[in-house]
Amino acid sequence: MAVNPIKKLAGDTLIYGLGTMVPRLLNYLLVPFYTIFVFNQSQYGQITSLYAYLALLLVILTFGMETGFFRYANLTRQPVRVFNITSSVVFIFSIVFLVLVVVFLDEIVVLLGYPGNKISVLLVALIVVLDAFTAIPFAFLRYKEKARRFSLIRIATVVVNIALNLFFFVLVPKLAGDAIHEIPFYQGNRMIVFVFISNLVSSLMAFLLLRPEWRNFKVSLEKELLKKILHYSYPVLIIGLAAIINEVADKILLKYLLPDAETADAQIGIYGASYKLAILMMLFIQMFRYAAEPFFFAESDKQDARQTYSRVMTYFVIFTWLIFLGVTLYIDVFKYFIGEKFWAGLAVVPIVLAAKLFLGVFYNLSVWYKLTGKTLYGAVIAMTGVGITVAVNVIFIPSYGFMASAWANFACYLTIMLISFVWGRKVYRVNYDFKKLIAYSLLAVLLYVLAEVLKATGLPRHLLVNTLLMLVYLSVVFFVERKAFSIR
DSSP states (O other): OOOOHHHHHHHHHHHHHHHHHHHHHHHHTHHHIIIIIIOOHHHHHHHHHHHHHHHHHHHHHHTTHHHHHHHHHHHHSOHHHHHHHHHHHHHHHHHHHHHHHHHTHHHHHHHHTOTTOHHHHHHHHHHHHHHHHHHHHHHHHHHTTOHHHHHHHHHHHHHHHHHHHHIIIIIHHHHHGGGGGGSGGGSGGGGGHHHHHHHHHHHHHHHHHTHHHHTTOOOOOOHHHHHHHHHHHHHHHHHHHHHHHHHHHHHHHHHHHSSOGGGHHHHHHHHHHHHGGGHHHHHHHHHHHHHHHHHHHHHTTSTTHHHHHHHHHHHHHHHHHHHHHHHHTTHHHHGGGSOGGGGGGGGGHHHHHHHHHHHHHHHHHTHHHHHTTOHHHHHHHHHHHHHHHHHHHHHHHHHHTHHHHHHHHHHHHHHHHHHHHHHHHHHSOOOOOHHHHHHHHHHHHHHHHHHHHTOOSSHHHHHHHHHHHHHHHHHHHHHHHHHHHTOO
16 A cells, blocks of 8 residues: 555654654753753853854855755765765865864954853864764765664753753752852853753764764765765755854844843843744754655655645644644743743744744745755745845844844745745746635634733633633644545
């Protein structure tokens, strides 16, 4: 019996979710730990900023090679050959980067505004390099559909990261007692160094666990194939770079654009912690991407591929609106996952959730330029988003603070989603079920607005009303999709 491709994608998404959602959920447990028990707003703001730079640098060092690997591993049917070439590119870029950081470390920490955290900055550079080294091996596991091994390695490294955090921030202070303040790195803002030490060890562990994928690696820079991969991948790099700029530019720009420099780190901390409450949406989109990218390529040569892509979009939109409602309707519960001193940023949560939903739809739409090899078009769209992100942040942060950053996220992802849709219709037309997509979207927005209007006095009553609204959404979805859900 033929396997239903939608169910296969759903199954792969769930398995990859073990490797993406579970580790990130485990890592997310560090957010309440940090914000309630360990760090003040300023310290958490510094951690948020440095991780923003880490994410940006990782995209640069991987140079779009993951997508290039998938493309040419499928085209050439020689995955090991393509693995060696793409890994060599990442390896060379990473080593050059690390040397530059070591040579110019003093200048870099001053430029970042963290002259007292030189060790933390160096640790971030080491983490970036190790994570870059493991990018292609992880992609190789996805290509070979070894989702379970992929997930186990991801989970194991996060468990180590959490264990080390508990060691540094709970066990050591307990054992040291009052003498803890005599230990240099437990004085002032320098304590954040242990966050990055824990991360570095877990990244190193991932590198070591991926040794079987590295076993037959040989540095290879075959001119002809490398040229083709680079030609395909550099627009993907631009897209990835644009995507990460859209994601982290606010955490970087806030430090330089907020009118009060003395409280900038604290404001970043408040914004960063509240931003994390959109974690369920971000996790689902991430795990969907891991499963969907190889799935889209694998389905592309089938006669009903476009119908499949249309159905995937419908189910994706249904589920992301469910996440949106789940978080916004129960925000009075979710807010306890961050420290009370960070609640001033809760207003950004629905804005960020909607923005991420638009981003997820954009990833679905991106099938048109990836399958047709027109990745440069995707780069143009992504860079348009960067322009919006930077412009809105630069113009409005001085007046509206981190709320401007949230709306910049919203405006950026809404715009690139719409541009990608219009452009894609002309290049690789997929007949999406617009009636359902619009109907589900309007229903979710209406229920959210009703929840805001009907805010009841007292938490129990408020949650009861919102639960009824959530049941309305689920009932409508079940009634409309009941036949589709019964397909075997």
